[in-house]
Amino acid sequence: MPFSTRIPVRFADCDPAGLVYYPVLFHYCHAAMEEFFAARCGTSYARLMAEERIGFPTVNARAEFFVPLVYGDEAEVEVFVSRVGRSSATFEYTIRRAADGVACARATLVQAAMNLDERRAVPVPDKYREAFARSAE
């Protein structure tokens, strides 16, 4: 089952045109991934980094932005993992305006499992592989 979390649009997230600055939407995706780890993977992203010395840097990003979010909106970010490779995973995000469910953006982000000390690719640990797969069921 996909994971979903709500993120308030902050004053600082918006640009002089009154819209959420689009790199901030990628930040919302990352925040949702952090929440996903805590809720579904049995560890926080912080502990994953500190204790297992593993991170998931982004190697590929694709996104479409349909409807702008504006100051005063709340974002609802849904995330699931559509594919788990040997040392990477593909996260699918939908960002909706929480008030009415209108889809504002979709993003597909490929994250590589990386050892943080040696900065090289490592296999996705089995426990995360399973948690990732369950999000797509």
Next chain:
Amino acid sequence: MPFSTRIPVRFADCDPAGLVYYPVLFHYCHAAMEEFFAARCGTSYARLMAEERIGFPTVNARAEFFVPLVYGDEAEVEVFVSRVGRSSATFEYTIRRAADGVACARATLVQAAMNLDERRAVPVPDKYREAFARSAE
């Protein structure tokens, strides 16, 4: 001819893993687009917004991240417009590590011309259309 600008990697741009947080790389692209307007389009992006009430919000993004930038690096961002449609333009970015020219990321961003007061699509004004096209020659 493509436009190129240098952007120092700031302390705040980097995450606890020591790498530039990937949404910040999109921010670098936007900063390069702002510089591109000032250098090649005969107006600043700020004046474009204030006086012509036109903005170019992002409607589609694709990016690949090859090599991480780290704190202490300087980014060199090259930008040109590969396609100009009726009311949108496709900007192509290459982000290199300035010290040795290593390509760190590539991004393709589609920007829609928007009237900021009515928040609706408008045709790309001719003067920008020409400046955009020249960047690809």
Next chain:
Amino acid sequence: MPFSTRIPVRFADCDPAGLVYYPVLFHYCHAAMEEFFAARCGTSYARLMAEERIGFPTVNARAEFFVPLVYGDEAEVEVFVSRVGRSSATFEYTIRRAADGVACARATLVQAAMNLDERRAVPVPDKYREAFARSAE
């Protein structure tokens, strides 16, 4: 009674030294002020700006940082208004580590009531004046 809200420390909030970048702590204060408006003032900060065309830009800031927040922490931000002048208000913030209540930072921020269209000082509207005063009781 002071208002209190929790803010998760995000990956992006932390710098390469692993600590929350100190300007982000001011951002947490602003986020808490936004929540304070929604919870205590009968309007959101977004509606205040959009409908009443009033904002509260910061004119003076003082802060002490005792203990760093790190990635993995959650911040608890307490806010109350210690003084309401004719056209300004003084907000007092305490940022604690939510897990154990350790005080990490204190900030005093003076916000001026400003008409957003004319960018000039205006009196603090009475309804906010009262809500502000109640936070200190």
Next chain:
Amino acid sequence: MPFSTRIPVRFADCDPAGLVYYPVLFHYCHAAMEEFFAARCGTSYARLMAEERIGFPTVNARAEFFVPLVYGDEAEVEVFVSRVGRSSATFEYTIRRAADGVACARATLVQAAMNLDERRAVPVPDKYREAFARSAE
């Protein structure tokens, strides 16, 4: 002699009210401090952290904001060190609008010298102590 550097106000630095979000002004101060290290201290802040394992986290901040910076402005940030203690230094910043020199903000930031591995205070190394002192002459 004080050190001075120019920082363009980016689209993303501005809020929906059209003004530079005030925590971003502290970010400008940090960026100026980074440039100050590179220009005056014989090392970059990045190398200071990586090679000497020393950082200068902020322990106290005071600032006044006189005139807002808006999108389209360029900031000129002047910095000097007014006091060097055993394990801290007091940096004085003036942020001006580059076009006309109007003072927009002043900030006084106390930075503590910290060993990044043990996260404890250390004496300010002599070479930086001297470079700091020269900035006030």
